[in-house]
Amino acid sequence: MAKKPGIPKGTRDFTPQEVNKRNYIMETIKQQFQLYGFQPIETPSFENSETLMGKYGDEGDRLIFKILNSGDYLRKASEEHLRSKDSNALVSQISEKALRYDLTVPFARYVVMHQNEIDLPFKRYQIQPVWRADRPQKGRFREFYQCDADVVGSDSLWQEVEFVQLYDAVFNDLQLNGVTIKINNRKVLAGLAEIIGAADKLIDFTVALDKLDKIGEEGVKNEMLQNGISEAAIEKIQPLFSFEGSNQERLERLAVMLKDSETGLQGVEELKFIVEKVEKLGTKAARIAIDVTLARGLNYYTGAIFEVAAPKGVAMGSIGGGGRYDDLTGIFGLKGVSGVGISFGLDRIYLVLEELGLFPESVVEQTKVLILNFGESEAFYGMQLLQDLRSAGVKAELYPDAAKMKKQMNYANKRDVPFVVLAGTQEMNDGTYTLKNMRNGEQETLSLEGILEKM
């Protein structure tokens, strides 16, 4: 009993300040999602295990939280597996449900289940927590929110253009200037692998290239050599290792390098469409930058790949990402539905805004008026003002007990309440209220209407 309680590792309590700041980010994202025509859906926190298992690779399967069946869950369990303590084999016998690992697979499941009610293209957003049994570390949690917007049922590249604009609009609303939206295309990567004769090694090739930032040119080349890509082949992509210049120049250089790859050139065309449209229409807080080393989530992206980098000077991984996947719902038997989507990294955006001091003060603003309590009849008199303040949309409270004045003032100070109201016998006789400004100590005595007007 007396043992101090704790919470599971990798999970968090959120204090009022933190909830308010997180809500500010989520509400900003939500508003733009809606302006862009996305509609909200919500799916259950847990899904049937068969919906989730096998969708995220072996590592993913391992990281999915499984829920124990209710009741006598061992009744039907295999005696042999119990005897041999075969945890793996036993899981599906004692657990039928699992916590959501991301929002994409449940969305695909949703589209398939609701296909008769949905008009394609279907633009949905979803802001819900997900759970992963990952080893917790700084900035990595076992429970965290994902904020996703996806369109299914449209191959149009205008979607990609709009997603870049959507990122820009959100970061502009958050006053987070200097964000870079990096863009690449799976077909460009496939084309590059093709022209160096490593089409079968696309994943190895791109995984190595993706590390350019971290391990440098030599490191990447060594890794490619180790993966059986020849020196002559690597030579052909030499320009990638010093890929500077404007987006226009990068596109031109890529077109030259990829002139013998049909797939590669198509990727360049797609990149070109998106980048040109975005640049012509203009952005506010963000700029778009082609980054051929970007290989994020290559396992299922088939076209555009996005990743958002925080402003220079802020040490933070990507604060968002996404891309196009041609066959989202195929895993649930509905073929030929293309999708494209982006995600906002709530926890990281939070840290960036905190670091740059970008949370508006109003976000953590709480009670504006505290009515002091000098006894039952005074409190009743105060309650009449309180009602009217709240009806007028002013956050207000009555101190609940007729405690010592000092204690009540302390409470107001600690909670940073800007105004307190004092109403004793004098005020009650006069039909007035005394308003004290806690910032500058000024006091004035006003009628009820006077206080309302003042607030």
Next chain:
Amino acid sequence: MAKKPGIPKGTRDFTPQEVNKRNYIMETIKQQFQLYGFQPIETPSFENSETLMGKYGDEGDRLIFKILNSGDYLRKASEEHLRSKDSNALVSQISEKALRYDLTVPFARYVVMHQNEIDLPFKRYQIQPVWRADRPQKGRFREFYQCDADVVGSDSLWQEVEFVQLYDAVFNDLQLNGVTIKINNRKVLAGLAEIIGAADKLIDFTVALDKLDKIGEEGVKNEMLQNGISEAAIEKIQPLFSFEGSNQERLERLAVMLKDSETGLQGVEELKFIVEKVEKLGTKAARIAIDVTLARGLNYYTGAIFEVAAPKGVAMGSIGGGGRYDDLTGIFGLKGVSGVGISFGLDRIYLVLEELGLFPESVVEQTKVLILNFGESEAFYGMQLLQDLRSAGVKAELYPDAAKMKKQMNYANKRDVPFVVLAGTQEMNDGTYTLKNMRNGEQETLSLEGILEKM
């Protein structure tokens, strides 16, 4: 693969319409919580099992969803328990975490863990899902939201007064008139049990009394007799079986009945304070009514007990409830912290608003303008308007593909979009846009600024 996917029983997908309606209710509640000075907290979806187990009785323990440990969870399991398939004994060996069952116990845990950062009285609200392995049935789900507001650290009865006002404010905002807020007091029930010499049978007594609505006077009396309460004793509480009249009259009658019980009279005094203050200050959508049969959650309520009934004519159980509990945090070793709180039943309020047609139309309003797509350059021209519409806060979309006109108009109709914009070569040359009102078919050709003004 081709197997049609499903979701676990007792869980739900929420469509855009449903999410918007649910959010409307939750935002309304949240706004009033904030006006009343409550601050939001959030706690993890799963807690350490020891935090939850044993807090809700045996039945509760059974209904808590347990999460299987990750990795080789059987490694440390007792071979004997595995052999004997002892599901109960094995649980704690293979599962250390469990899904939140309500918001009250996690709140108590939060208060104890954060006691050094919290200034009492602490007014918190929390709107999060909870999970129960209950048998699903109409209106009962395995995952559902709770919307709770509680104050800890204040014995003041003004809290109870404010909670009644808070209920009234929320239901007034939701335009749900005719709600009844029933109120009772544990001390009144204890006093009644005392005067009939059944103080040791308080629970049996109140459980029986609580059924008056369902099984009638005779049924209740029979149940009491079966529980060993004498006929002479039951005679003493005869007035309860036809407990009519105003709150004032009820209070007077209770005071007479309870004249020999100190506890009972204190309960009457508390009821009187709350009811008088509420009635003097006035309510809008709700009325308060003393109901001595109300025994909800008696296991932990120690003072006021609340329950909210939907307007007459709507067949629905309670749409909210709450009460005072004197020792919320004692279970985690922090003694003497009194609490009082209320809860809103989101799912039931939803059904009531739906039945009475009280959801405002604006709640489900989605995209206002759809810009039709006649090809790349036309779309680009449309995008310029689109950007400005969104910047002006108008929900707008571009049809992503240059599909047949009919298909695009169909999409607009199905999604109930009120305006479409047509811009072809003519408009592009003139620098105009043609706006079509989908409701009445009217068309007019306007400049970009003209459209913005119109919206």
